Amino acid sequence: MKSKQIQMYTDMIRGAGLKATPQRIGVLKVLSEMTSHPGAEMLMEALENQGYIMSVGTIYNILETFSEKGLILKLKDNQEVMRFDANTKFHVHIYNENDNAICDYFDPELEILLSSYLKEKLPDQFSLNRMELSLYA
Known part of the structure; x- marks a missing residue:
């Protein structure tokens, strides 16, 4: 029986018009649990740690599809490396130029x-x- 959390990811994927494969569900689940805005390789390691085994190519394809469908955000870090964020609601990204970290800042x-002004x-x-x-510190 699927947990409510898995069902939520399944519904999100299907809501974007995609088939909810185990690989897609795993990528969205693991990425959603991460706050570090990982690159594909870091995400692959996190996936493996949770028992999901898939190739880098599969992960890149899933991430690209998710980005195109608006399920995730693609970000480039200070070193022009592609990073990913499963939180698509409004929030500010703060880029730390010293350690290349990307932090979230939430301010409703x-x-x-900004919405009213624009x-x-x-x-x-x-x-x-x-x-x-995006802010750079």
């Missing part, structure tokens, strides 16, 4: 402020689908 007030300022032909804000 900031989201409301709603008023964007030209009529544009609508705000998603906001991303």
